[in-house]
Amino acid sequence: MEKTFSFKSSEIESSIEDFKNKGITEFTLQDEEILSHKGKLLKFLNLVEKKYPELFLTLPVNADVLDLDVCRAVSNLYCTLEIPLCGTSKGGTYLFDKKFYSRRAQTFNNLGLVFGFDMDFAAEDGDSVKLFRDRLDFALSLYPNHIDFPQLEKNSAAKMPKPTATFSTQDIQKMREVSYAIETFYSYGRAVTWFLSILKPLKMNASKFFQDFSEWQTLNNCGLESSWNVALASHSEIEKMQLEFLKFKYEEKNKADLFTVVSNIVRLNGALSRCYGENLEGEVELNYNPDELLGGGAFDIQSFFDNSIIENSRVKVFMGGEGPEYHYV
Numbered sequence: 001m002e003k004t005f006s007f008k009s010s011e012i013e014s015s016i017e018d019f020k021n022k023g024i025t026e027f028t029l030q031d032e033e034i035l036s037h038k039g040k041l042l043k044f045l046n047l048v049e050k051k052y053p054e055l056f057l058t059l060p061v062n063a064d065v066l067d068l069d070v071c072r073a074v075s076n077l078y079c080t081l082e083i084p085l086c087g088t089s090k091g092g093t094y095l096f097d098k099k100f101y102s103r104r105a106q107t108f109n110n111l112g113l114v115f116g117f118d119m120d121f122a123a124e125d126g127d128s129v130k131l132f133r134d135r136l137d138f139a140l141s142l143y144p145n146h147i148d149f150p151q152l153e154k155n156s157a158a159k160m161p162k163p164t165a166t167f168s169t170q171d172i173q174k175m176r177e178v179s180y181a182i183e184t185f186y187s188y189g190r191a192v193t194w195f196l197s198i199l200k201p202l203k204m205n206a207s208k209f210f211q212d213f214s215e216w217q218t219l220n221n222c223g224l225e226s227s228w229n230v231a232l233a234s235h236s237e238i239e240k241m242q243l244e245f246l247k248f249k250y251e252e253k254n255k256a257d258l259f260t261v262v263s264n265i266v267r268l269n270g271a272l273s274r275c276y277g278e279n280l281e282g283e284v285e286l287n288y289n290p291d292e293l294l295g296g297g298a299f300d301i302q303s304f305f306d307n308s309i310i311e312n313s314r315v316k317v318f319m320g321g322e323g324p325e326y327h328y329v
Contacts, residue, residue, distance in 0.1 A: 094126035105142035122161035133207035146187035181214035
């Protein structure tokens with residue numbers, strides 16, 4: 001159960017011990033005094049490692065606090081980072097520092113950290129659809145585990161979009177729909193491991209892909225304004241949507257011959273993620289060697305298709321001693 005506590009910095013050590021004694025297994029730190037101060041954050045992380053390393057910790061923290069020392073401390077824990085990915089307005093111009101976020105993301109990925117981005121749109125003067133789409137393409141190139149849009153949440157304290165000279169009411173609605181499409185396909189769909197690979201043969205940027213997916217959702221009554229709720233959907237249901245849309249896009253782009261590879265990659269990774277996340281066993285029919293589908297060669301779909309041998313099989317996915325495993329059945 002995830003639960004939020006308020007405590008003073010001087011009470012950190014006793015509070016962490018209380019978590020363990022009370023059986024609290026997940027915790028989101030929301031103390032800005034700690035989150036905004038490197039020294040205090042390091043102290044907190046070191047105490048968690050010492051007192052309760054099994055705790056699943058969520059840190060909503062600004063990227064500028066996440067230097068190498070903090071990232072190394074995070075790497076020793078069962079932790080996910082929630083990082084605002086945003087710019088600032090200066091003289092009516094929207095400024096966004098790609099180099100800064102690229103350096104931080106490189107550190108996260110090198111250390112194997114789990115991180116996601118929180119993104120907004122039309123929240124600062126000078127922002128526009130073009131700039132928002134550019135941020136989306138950039139964000140997805142950094143391999144975040146997920147991307148969230150607090151402005152979509154009804155009870156969120158996030159600054160709600162209002163029309164401006166550079167972001168019309170119609171633009172805001174379209175970007176709300178695109179944001180929901182990203183949350184559906186990428187975040188709830190657990191697509192981080194394969195998304196950029198399947199995007200490459202389509203010769204599309206991510207923002208255009210999700211614009212198309214948002215339109216597909218609307219036509220299929222599962223978009224932002226429908227009664228369908230992604231938060232209530234099973235991963236298997238979302239995976240079915242992913243595959244239907246990908247089949248459509250690969251046919252549209254005259255790449256239908258590659259879809260079998262894509263389907264194998266999505267379904268095998270999906271089964272592994274459900275095994276890890278929900279402890280669900282499952283069987284997957286494949287057309288290629290599962291080791292190769294999960295290897296580096298599968299990052300290039302066209303090359304994989306050209307060079308891999310058809311090897312029809314069925315594998316069972318199950319939880320092993322060190323995580324999800326599979327064997328032939």
